Structure formats: C-alpha cells, structure tokens
Amino acid sequence: MISIALKMLFGDRGKYVMLLSGITFATLLMTQGMSLFCGMMTWTYSTIRNVRAPIWVTDPKVEQCNDSKPLRDTDTTRVRSIDGVAWAVPLYQGVCMTRLIDGSSKLVTLIGLDNNTLVGAPTKIVAGKLDDLRMPNTVIIDEFGIERLSEKRSRPIGIGDVFEINDHEARIVGICKSYRSFTGGPYVFTTYDRAVQYAPNQRKMLSFILVSPQPGIADEVLARRITAQTGLSAFTHREFMWSTIMWYVKNTGIPINVGTIVIIGFLIGAAISGQTFYSFVLENMRHFAALRAMGLSSGTLCGMLMIQALVVGFIGYGVGLGLVTVLGNNLLRLGRVPFLLLWQTTAIVGTAVLVIVIISALIGIARVARLEPAIVFR
Numbered sequence: 001m002i003s004i005a006l007k008m009l010f011g012d013r014g015k016y017v018m019l020l021s022g023i024t025f026a027t028l029l030m031t032q033g034m035s036l037f038c039g040m041m042t043w044t045y046s047t048i049r050n051v052r053a054p055i056w057v058t059d060p061k062v063e064q065c066n067d068s069k070p071l072r073d074t075d076t077t078r079v080r081s082i083d084g085v086a087w088a089v090p091l092y093q094g095v096c097m098t099r100l101i102d103g104s105s106k107l108v109t110l111i112g113l114d115n116n117t118l119v120g121a122p123t124k125i126v127a128g129k130l131d132d133l134r135m136p137n138t139v140i141i142d143e144f145g146i147e148r149l150s151e152k153r154s155r156p157i158g159i160g161d162v163f164e165i166n167d168h169e170a171r172i173v174g175i176c177k178s179y180r181s182f183t184g185g186p187y188v189f190t191t192y193d194r195a196v197q198y199a200p201n202q203r204k205m206l207s208f209i210l211v212s213p214q215p216g217i218a219d220e221v222l223a224r225r226i227t228a229q230t231g232l233s234a235f236t237h238r239e240f241m242w243s244t245i246m247w248y249v250k251n252t253g254i255p256i257n258v259g260t261i262v263i264i265g266f267l268i269g270a271a272i273s274g275q276t277f278y279s280f281v282l283e284n285m286r287h288f289a290a291l292r293a294m295g296l297s298s299g300t301l302c303g304m305l306m307i308q309a310l311v312v313g314f315i316g317y318g319v320g321l322g323l324v325t326v327l328g329n330n331l332l333r334l335g336r337v338p339f340l341l342l343w344q345t346t347a348i349v350g351t352a353v354l355v356i357v358i359i360s361a362l363i364g365i366a367r368v369a370r371l372e373p374a375i376v377f378r
Contacts, residue, residue: 015280016312019273019360023316024323026269027353031324033261034345039338040254045244046179047093048237050187051111051120053210054219056240057088057226058233064244066182068093070204071232078230079209084217085226089114091208092195095185098149099164100157106148107185108141110165112195119210122189128159128174133191139165140174145186165198180338182248266352273360277309281364302365309364313357317350 042049047065048056057079059069079088092112099105113120113133121130122140133140141149149163150156157163162171165188178187190198196205211234213222219236226234235243249255328339 015276015283018276019280019312020316020319022269022272022276023313023353023356024320025272026265026356027317027320027349028323029265029268030262030349030352031321031341031345032327033258033265034348035324035328035339035341036337037254037258038342038345039340040182041245041248042340043180043182043338044248045241046181047109047111048241048244049179050122051091051113051210052123052237053091053120054213054237055211055223055226056235056237057209057211057230058235060231060233062233064247065093065240066244067247068207070202071206071209072204073206075206075230075232076209079211079226079232082222082226082229084214084222086212086214087117087119088209088211089117089119090192090206091120091210092192092199092205093207094195094199095183096165096188096199098170098188099167100149101163104151107183108145108165108188109181109183109185110195110198111187111189112192112199113189114210115191115193118191122176122178122187124177126175126177128172130174132173133189135173137169137171137194138173138190139170139194140176140189141172142176142178142187144178144180145188146175148186166200168198170198266356269353270356270359273312273356274363277312277360278363281305305364306361309357309361313353317353321346321349 045065056065057071057075059071062069073090076088076090079085090112091114092110094110095107096110097105098108111120115134118130118133121133122142125140126143128140130140132138146156146158157172159172159175162169164170170188170190176187176189181187199205209232211222211226213219220239223234223236223239226232325341328341
C-alpha cells in the first residue's frame with residue numbers, strides 16, 4: 001500500500017508541487033526568523049565574546065555588558081584581596097567618536113586593556129603585533145573598523161595610519177578579527193590608561209574588573225564570594241552572557257517581531273498544506289473508493305494518507321532547511337546580517353513541520369473516514 005500511496009502522490013504533479021512549496025516556505029520562514037534572532041542575540045554580548053575572562057565584576061545595578069556603570073579604581077584592589085583570586089585587572093569599555101584626516105567621523109567601541117598583562121586582548125591578529133600596543137598612542141582595530149573608517153578614502157587605512165579619538169592621536173599597529181557589536185560600531189583596542197585619556201573625562205572611569213580564580217576554585221564559587229564580600233555584582237562568563245541576552249529579550253521588541261515571523265510562517269504553511277492536501281484527497285476520492293471497495297479498511301486508507309503527508313513534510317523540510325543554510329552562509333560572508341543556525345532551531349522547526357503535516361493529514365483523514373465505496377460506481 002505504501003507504493004500505491006506514493007504513486008498517487010507523485011502522479012498528481014500540481015498538487016505535489018503545491019504541498020512541497022507550502023512546507024518548504026514554512027520551513028524557510030520559521031528557520032530564517034529563528035536563526036536571525038539567535039544571531040542578533042550573539043551580537044548583544046559581543047564584548048563578552050571579544051574580551052574573554054572567567055569572571056566579570058560590575059556595579060550592582062548592571063544587568064548586561066553594554067550598560068557599564070563606572071566603578072571606583074579602589075574596587076580593583078578590593079577584589080584582588082579576596083581569597084581565591086588569581087588575578088584581577090581593570091577594563092574600560094565605552095563608545096567614542098573618531099575623526100579621520102579628511103574630517104569624517106565614526107563611532108567606535110573603545111576597549112581599554114590592562115597595561116601590564118593585556119588580559120582580554122584579541123586572539124586573532126591578522127596584521128601587526130599585539131606587543132606594539134605598548135607603544136605610545138597606539139591602537140588595534142578590527143576588520144570591520146578598517147572597512148568603516150575607509151569608506152570615503154581612496155585606499156583602505158592600515159597599519160601606520162593615524163586617526164583621532166576625541167582629539168587624541170591614535171596610530172594603528174594591528175588589525176584583528178572580532179565579533180560584531182549590537183550597536184554596529186567597530187571595536188578599537190588599546191591599553192587602559194590610554195583609553196582613559198581617549199574617553200570623555202568623568203570622575204569614575206573603570207567599567208569592569210576581569211577576574212580569574214586560583215586553580216581548584218570554581219568560577220561560580222568565587223563569583224558568589226566576591227559578591228558577598230564586596231557588595232559588587234560578579235558574573236561568570238556564561239552568567240553574564242545569559243544576563244545580557246535576557247535583558248534584550250525582556251526590554252526590546254526583538255522577540256515579538258521575530259515571533260510574529262515564525263507564527264506567520266507556521267500559519268501559512270498549515271493553511272497552504274491543509275487546503276492543498278484536502279483538494280488532493282477530493283480529486284483522488286474515486287481511487288480511495290475503489291480501494292475501499294476492494295476490501296481495504298478505513299485504517300489502511302488513513303495510513304496511506306498519513307504516509308503521503310509525512311513524505312511531503314520530510315522532503316519540504318529538507319529543501320527548506322537547505323535553502324536556509326545556503327542563504328545563511330551567504331549572509332555570514334557579507335558580515336552585516338546576524339545569522340546563527342543552531343540544532344535546537346532545526347529541532348523546533350522540524351516539530352512544527354510535523355504538526356503542520358499531521359494537521360493536513362487529519363483534514364484528509366476526516367474526509368476519507370466517511371467515504372462510501374459506492375461512489376466509484378457513480
């Protein structure tokens with residue numbers, strides 16, 4: 001009976017293509033929307049990804065990595081004095097205005113690393129050397145920064161070129177790879193003391209304190225100890241990441257917008273597939289009646305319909321997922337669109353497609369279950 005069901009399905013080319021298109025479009029829309037959402041969330045905590053540290057110490061009011069409320073310089077010493085801390089170093093993060101020789105200006109995210117250790121420095125240096133950052137008035141800029149700062153120039157800027165950050169000279173000594181920021185600005189790395197000079201002056205300049213535990217002490221244990229003894233907030237790398245993501249989920253309209261896209265994709269897929277499958281059943285009603293007259297039970301006919309629906313769902317899901325993968329890879333090459341396809345996304349979309357398929361099959365089953373064999377003789 002399986003072969004007969006498949007012959008009926010593939011024999012009606014028009015209905016088969018319509019069914020396949022509905023499932024494919026639903027898969028494409030749902031997967032693309034969820035992948036864009038996941039990619040956008042990774043951009044929200046790009047600073048945590050670019051500056052790797054086991055523990056982040058912040059002001060108690062800070063909930064996410066892009067909202068740095070300045071600490072006192074003495075807080076670094078307080079954290080260092082806590083039992084179990086291997087090292088603790090200051091970190092500056094802020095948005096600053098740059099100005100090129102031609103007068104054009106761009107916003108950048110300025111990162112100030114510890115003067116002595118350069119903890120949190122970019123690990124993927126594509127040009128130049130990290131040690132050159134210790135020279136006066138030097139910075140390391142990411143590849144996106146090179147692109148942004150070279151938009152109105154006849155040639156791209158590179159190592160040795162000079163620009164200004166808040167009227168202070170900054171000379172490029174390195175180019176690195178970094179993760180894109182949610183605000184859209186490129187990353188510029190320098191030392192902490194130099195970042196304080198570049199940034200607009202204010203009473204407190206310390207954004208975060210990066211901490212590492214001594215061997216044998218878990219990050220979570222030390223983070224709780226720092227919070228208890230200093231009154232500051234201490235997050236592990238993973239905790240700070242999820243705190244940032246949840247802040248954007250709760251305080252922005254991104255989840256609602258993306259959720260609307262996913263729901264629309266599901267409804268469109270269910271509507272097209274259900275209507276087309278019902279039409280397919282009606283057009284093949286005489287064939288089902290003939291099979292019923294030859295002795296096939298209603299359960300067998302319903303099983304045939306379920307097989308047909310599952311085959312269409314499996315093929316449509318595979319085609320849609322393949323299109324999303326190809327599209328996503330092209331978007332990643334452009335580097336301007338957030339895209340992250342997780343296996344959890346494919347599992348959720350696969351479940352949604354299965355629900356669409358079952359709904360479509362049930363619509364046809366409800367019609368076949370009431371089928372009278374005598375219809376074949378009319």
